Amino acid sequence: MIEVKNIEKSFEGTQVLKGISTTFEKGKTNLIIGQSGSGKTVLLKTLLGIHQSDNGSIAFDGRVYSELSRSEKRNLRTEIGMVFQGSALFDSMTVEENIAFPLRMFTDKSDAEIMQRVNEVINRVNLINANKKKPAEISGGMQKRVAIARAIVNNPKYLFCDEPNSGLDPKTAIVIDNLIQEITHEYGITTVINTHDMNSVLEIGEHIVFLKNGVLAWSGNNKEIIQTDNEDVVDFVYSSELFRMVRDAIRHIGNEKNK
Numbered sequence: 001m002i003e004v005k006n007i008e009k010s011f012e013g014t015q016v017l018k019g020i021s022t023t024f025e026k027g028k029t030n031l032i033i034g035q036s037g038s039g040k041t042v043l044l045k046t047l048l049g050i051h052q053s054d055n056g057s058i059a060f061d062g063r064v065y066s067e068l069s070r071s072e073k074r075n076l077r078t079e080i081g082m083v084f085q086g087s088a089l090f091d092s093m094t095v096e097e098n099i100a101f102p103l104r105m106f107t108d109k110s111d112a113e114i115m116q117r118v119n120e121v122i123n124r125v126n127l128i129n130a131n132k133k134k135p136a137e138i139s140g141g142m143q144k145r146v147a148i149a150r151a152i153v154n155n156p157k158y159l160f161c162d163e164p165n166s167g168l169d170p171k172t173a174i175v176i177d178n179l180i181q182e183i184t185h186e187y188g189i190t191t192v193i194n195t196h197d198m199n200s201v202l203e204i205g206e207h208i209v210f211l212k213n214g215v216l217a218w219s220g221n222n223k224e225i226i227q228t229d230n231e232d233v234v235d236f237v238y239s240s241e242l243f244r245m246v247r248d249a250i251r252h253i254g255n256e257k258n259k
Ligand SMILES: Nc1ncnc2c1ncn2[C@@H]1O[C@H](COP(=O)(O)OP(=O)(O)OP(=O)(O)O)[C@@H](O)[C@H]1O
Pocket: 011, 012, 016, 034, 035, 036, 037, 038, 039, 040, 041, 042, 043
């Protein structure tokens, strides 16, 4: 669980995060959504310790980040897995070398132990016959699987995903969303996903934080987002005619059931 209390962040006098408080829950897919420029990336980078907040606190299962010693912060970083936008794989390394990388960097496991763990996660994310291939030789969906495998290889407690669906076709995007959600449930990870993708919101939004101009304007889950009349959410999520129709159909079915 990650507890965020009253996070504020300014750049050169412009306040970008204006007192964000929320709890990203363990074993759930927690989504940060909002318009371009609303502060999603700054919030994610602040959670990751890349930006230092001006005010407020972030606690990782009770450990307040700003109160940790340097070595405690280092240890905490080894508990974090990251899926970057565009996968960010090492082009010159094979799939298995990419996945092994965090184990070589952060653990003193033997080669045999590393390969055993690498093969375990390769199986878990269903990467078939790709061990010796380079990223350029596999599809975008498979590259995402490699990125997910690399992010979980060190058994993280926290998984951060920045636009994990970017560049994927809608069907592959949902498969990748579902994989992230399954892994989150299976291993009890606190997963935080920065996304623009409304399919993801409806499919895996177990806890959704909606930012508007650096303010947390709404939070809830994917069922609640369909029911809410919050104007900012409606304006953002249902800017598409298709999503408005989906919402109206779901509401209609709900009303019929309640009759
Ligand atoms: N390092 C920085 N220095 C100055 N301003 C910054 C910095 N990083 C972000 N900002 C500003 O903070 C605001 C929020 O940016 P942020 O990248 O968090 O938006 P976002 O919601 O992630 O947008 P997008 O969906 O387009 O990625 C923007 O106005 C941006 O220009």
